[in-house]
Amino acid sequence: MITFKQMDAFIWIVKCGSFEAAATRLSMSQSAISKRIHEIEETFSLPLFDRSQRGARLTEKGRELYELCLDLAGRRDMLIKRMSDSQVLMTRLRLGVTELSALTWLPSFVEEVRGLYPKVQIEPFINTSARLFDSLISDAVDFIVIPDVYSDTRVVSIPLDKLENVWMCSPLLIPHGTPLSLDALSQNTFLTQGKESGIGLIYQRYFSSKNVFFNKTLECDNFVAQLSLAVAGLGITYLPGKLVGNLVKNGKLGEVTLRPSPPNIRYAGMYLTDRAGGVIPEFVHIAQLLCRFDNSLIF
Template identity: 25%
Template sequence: MRPTFAQLEAFYWVSRLGSLKEAARHLGLAPPTISLRIDQLEAELGSPVFERAGRGLILTQRGETMVPRVASVMEEYDKIRSIVDDNWQHSGVLRVGVPETFAQACLSDYMRIIAARYPALRLEFAVSTSSELEQDVLHRRLDIAFAINPTGDPKLTLVPLGIQPVVWAAAPRFNLPSPLHPSDLRGIVIITNPPPTPMWRQITEWFRQAGLEPHVICRCSSPTVVAQLVSTGLGASLLPRRLVQKSLAAGILRSFESALPLHPSRLFAIYRFADSDSITQEVIALARHAMAQTRLVEPEEN
């Protein structure tokens, strides 16, 4: 069995991007060429490495086993290229997922920092809820994501980045006390992201500490829109402080201390364990720098 580098390269990018078409576009080749290389690799191995799933491809068990080993080959190849050609830089596509608070607070700074470090790298950003971003990384729709309180999976690596401060917020007209107890919100609409998002879990866990459930719930998938609805006086919510700081400063909203412990909002970088490489680690380091500049997170207390 002697697979060629071209076959392994095709396998690596199809496994990372999820389709022959995307791998071909990344490598500057025709899709039939990529398909032929995968067929040749499978013939060498004597077993398939991909199965079709709708319009995309998913790894077989043998393919999953191969990914980290082939990834290490690709990383070593990148290092060799950087030695041979001092002008060579990381290029191609990097698919990054971020939650809305990250997007508002520091995405523009983050993009500038990455562009300065890797001008040949093409970035594709997805903005979504943390739970959706985690699933997108798990199923290879994203290369890396930044997410709040991910549930975790054996295939994923979670890198802690800090605590994102959250506050209970509501319009002054509700005349709520501080510290705030779940019983104080009886009859007030609780506006939240739908399950299984971190916001939903935090709010329901807070109420259950008091043996209560929210009386009336309004679900909205966008944290930014949740903050807007709360600002118009339609209800209360547990929100990232960064998302509502302007409304708090203007007196449109009030923030409240909590009478019960709040589950902290921990921000993590997440990527598939098999896909770890030098660019992944560098991108996470650059994210730390962008978040420090914008004070998006606070350090974890020991």
């Protein structure tokens, strides 16, 4: 079996033009170089060099083997580079985020990653928190950003930004600034995201702890649809006040004054524990810097 050390000796003899020059290039003795070439010739039972000529002149079979060795050595060098260079360690990042993240900080994240890791292709997956978490466990995605409601020993979870919601509805339903108690709130239709939503799950637990039960609940896992239903006056909901300021300013939405305020939603960046030694934590660090819910929506 031919080894990479033998191939390197063979390649440099051809490149340098002599055994002596190749030995100098590889910091080896000429006898050691000659021994490696002899081992190759014994392996294939054929001469690599025409010894009737001066210098390191290849035979026909030697030329063929030289081309193959160049290809194999090149592939080896590329493998070493890819495994040692963090910028090309991953050729793609399968990133899972919820709809709200896609509508806010995701474009900035993509731009930052492209600048730092130009060889990484980002493949975004937009879905509910529950489905993204399942995809992470099954290794269908590399890294997810969702509300921090799931715990698993197989997953590393890094705290990110928190989302501050306020109670909102159409001013036609309840005038802007109207104070309400939790009991009064429960007499209205409640617009919420379903159980597959991390935020929806948090609110379900919150109202259960307060023994609050709504007369009617409309579930929707789509944030834009939830927002549209609120603007249409179909019920009260929780929305990130800092993100929908223009709709309040235009009279499409109004804030309902209620104490206690809605619970804040802490987001987390998550990846599998066995990826902790790779480049994934660097992407999490970028997410920590850019995951913000304090700007307007992109539409």
